[in-house]
Amino acid sequence: MSNIGSYEKRRENFSWDIAKEVLKWEEGEILNIGAMCSDRICARGDGEKKALIWQGFGGKQKTYTFNDLRVLSNGFAKFLKELGVEPGEKVCLFMDKIPELYVSFLGVLKMGAVAQPLFSAFGDESLEVRLLSADTKVIFTTRKHVKKVRKIQDKLPALEKIVVVEGNPNKLRDEEIYFSMEDFRTEDFTAYESGPDTPSVLHYTSGTTGQPKGAQHGHGSVWGQALTTSWVLDLKDDDIYWCTADPGWVTGTSYGIIGPWSLGVTQCVLDSGFTSAAWYQFIQDNKVTVWYSAPTAIRSLMRDGEGLVKQYDLSSLRHLASVGEPLNAEAVIWSEKVYGLAFLDTFWQTETGSMMITNFPGMKIKPGSMGKPFPGIVAGILDLNTNEPVTEPGTVGLIAFRPGWPSMFKEYVKKPDIYRSKFVGAADDAMPAELRVDESLWYVSGDRASFDKDGYYWFVGRDDDVINTGGHLVGPFEIESALVEHEAIAEAAAIGKPDEVNMEVVKVFITLNPGFEPSDDLELNIMNFIRKKLSPLAMPQDIEYMEKLPKTRSGKILRRYLKALEWGHDVGDLSTLEDD
Numbered sequence: 412m413s414n415i416g417s418y419e420k421r422r423e424n425f426s427w428d429i430a431k432e433v434l435k436w437e438e439g440e441i442l443n444i445g446a447m448c449s450d451r452i453c454a455r456g457d458g459e460k461k462a463l464i465w466q467g468f469g470g471k472q473k474t475y476t477f478n479d480l481r482v483l484s485n486g487f488a489k490f491l492k493e494l495g496v497e498p499g500e501k502v503c504l505f506m507d508k509i510p511e512l513y514v515s516f517l518g519v520l521k522m523g524a525v526a527q528p529l530f531s532a533f534g535d536e537s538l539e540v541r542l543l544s545a546d547t548k549v550i551f552t553t554r555k556h557v558k559k560v561r562k563i564q565d566k567l568p569a570l571e572k573i574v575v576v577e578g579n580p581n582k583l584r585d586e587e588i589y590f591s592m593e594d595f596r597t598e599d600f601t602a603y604e605s606g607p608d609t610p611s612v613l614h615y616t617s618g619t620t621g622q623p624k625g626a627q628h629g630h631g632s633v634w635g636q637a638l639t640t641s642w643v644l645d646l647k648d649d650d651i652y653w654c655t656a657d658p659g660w661v662t663g664t665s666y667g668i669i670g671p672w673s674l675g676v677t678q679c680v681l682d683s684g685f686t687s688a689a690w691y692q693f694i695q696d697n698k699v700t701v702w703y704s705a706p707t708a709i710r711s712l713m714r715d716g717e718g719l720v721k722q723y724d725l726s727s728l729r730h731l732a733s734v735g736e737p738l739n740a741e742a743v744i745w746s747e748k749v750y751g752l753a754f755l756d757t758f759w760q761t762e763t764g765s766m767m768i769t770n771f772p773g774m775k776i777k778p779g780s781m782g783k784p785f786p787g788i789v790a791g792i793l794d795l796n797t798n799e800p801v802t803e804p805g806t807v808g809l810i811a812f813r814p815g816w817p818s819m820f821k822e823y824v825k826k827p828d829i830y831r832s833k834f835v836g837a838a839d840d841a842m843p844a845e846l847r848v849d850e851s852l853w854y855v856s857g858d859r860a861s862f863d864k865d866g867y868y869w870f871v872g873r874d875d876d877v878i879n880t881g882g883h884l885v886g887p888f889e890i891e892s893a894l895v896e897h898e899a900i901a902e903a904a905a906i907g908k909p910d911e912v913n914m915e916v917v918k919v920f921i922t923l924n925p926g927f928e929p930s931d932d933l934e935l936n937i938m939n940f941i942r943k944k945l946s947p948l949a950m951p952q953d954i955e956y957m958e959k960l961p962k963t964r965s966g967k968i969l970r971r972y973l974k975a976l977e978w979g980h981d982v983g984d985l986s987t988l989e990d991d
């Protein structure tokens with residue numbers, strides 16, 4: 412029997428308070444994600460239960476119980492307090508998927524500060540814009556990644572402390588602090604009394620224009636994350652759960668930390684590079700039962716074929732789900748054939764904080780569809796011109812949601828106007844105070860889709876120029892700004908180019924400065940330049956030289972035109988593009 416039971420019945424009788432029942436949480440108890448994922452689980456008698464089974468490069472393994480999480484996160488919390496960090500201040504977590512990342516996340520939240528996890532493959536420029544924007548006060552990192560922080564620390568006036576939590580302490584600079592979590596096991600720490608709107612997790616997400624925006628969540632997001640984890644991922648007490656996402660991205664925190672641990676479920680983490688064989692081995696060794704992954708990974712597994720699947724015992728698996736990009740019908744059908752289980756597609760965003768449109772255990776799957784709105788979520792498709800909800804099945808428009816679900820982001824850090832612009836349907840002066848409750852508004856996702864006559868949603872594409880590569884959003888503006896810092900490049904435009912496995916990869920169009928000629932060496936140099944500055948995800952896979960870039964009359968580069976050419980779409984009327 413699945414946790415959700417009947418989808419229709421759940422929709423009819425829905426209240427977010429059911430999350431409290433699922434969490435066995437009573438009025439007056441603490442609402443602090445750090446404490447709920449550790450102290451509460453121990454208090455209910457599960458302190459000795461395994462919380463984290465971790466495996467690193469070379470097969471190195473470590474296991475932590477919920478009691479370990481409790482005392483180790485207490486150590487981080489106490490240490491931060493002693494450093495003088497105040498509730499609400501931002502603490503960045505910049506490390507690989509090592510145990511310290513997961514534990515420090517809980518510790519930061521426990522003492523009331525804001526956890527700002529950043530993808531450890533980010534280069535110094537990606538790191539700099541995000542730390543600068545957030546006025547981050549402390550960064551936890553490792554010996555391996557501290558060099559990138561050193562490179563930019565002088566440009567970050569708010570950054571007071573650099574704390575290295577792993578690696579050789581002897582090689583640190585005087586002003587850097589070494590913190591070994593095992594040496595700071597702390598029995599008692601009183602968690603900060605947060606409320607639902609107290610800032611908790613901060614994730615940066617890329618848009619079409621400008622630098623990435625910091626989507627701020629609150630501790631109350633746990634209601635949405637726990638309930639969706641229970642009903643969609645169907646986690647039960649004895650499951651061994653594996654979320655393949657990195658906590659540098661929202662899936663890795665909402666469903667790679669908060670969802671499972673708030674429910675007291677054991678999870679595994681594999682912190683080593685992807686190979687299909689290594690993943691199957693990991694599932695076999697740990698007897699993974701529930702697996703949450705992404706279409707790019709699934710397509711890579713498909714490419715390596717059914718023969719490989721047969722070499723492993725994957726019989727422990729009972730439930731699979733996917734997020735981040737469109738899950739193509741072939742992948743769903745293939746997974747059903749080779750694993751005996753279909754991957755269930757789930758749709759949501761950094762801003763939504765938890766799943767919004769999903770397939771559910773027991774529900775009929777239409778391969779290629781994202782499924783139906785989660786009970787309690789009011790979804791709609793808004794007309795592309797009028798922003799009015801469409802009623803006709805099959806009409807393509809913008810996916811939108813009525814505000815009011817518990818995991819909805821609270822703000823974009825220092826960008827109230829952009830935050831406001833994500834909501835339509837009410838006078839500006841009614842915002843933002845009423846945003847969270849006013850059901851006359853729609854939060855507009857920025858994606859296009861339609862629904863069919865049975866209420867299933869079908870993804871069409873993004874409504875903007877953001878590139879989705881392997882389930883990670885990359886902003887074209889970030890890439891273009893970095894490109895023009897290269898001595899050879901005069902102008903640049905970045906778009907997503909179709910790719911069989913990653914859905915999209917970055918393609919750039921550039922014009923060269925006088926004195927530079929196209930060459931293989933230059934191309935390699937540009938690729939590396941972006942990889943180092945931004946990240947491997949942002950690195951162009953294709954570089955096209957142009958004499959000049961197509962522009963609007965006002966001088967804006969016509970990215971959309973380049974994209975239409977690349978994808979073989981109708982370029983349309985150039986005069987309308989020029990107005991964009």
Ligand code: PRX
Pocket residue numbers: 616660661662733734735736737738756757758759760761762781856857858870873879882883884
């Ligand atoms: O374009 C949609 C795509 O990923 C975007 C959200 O990215 P991010 O904020 O980084 O969060 C990713 C993980 C929650 C969406 O606006 N996306 C996400 N899930 C799906 C998807 N596109 C198609 N199908 C999905 N299931």
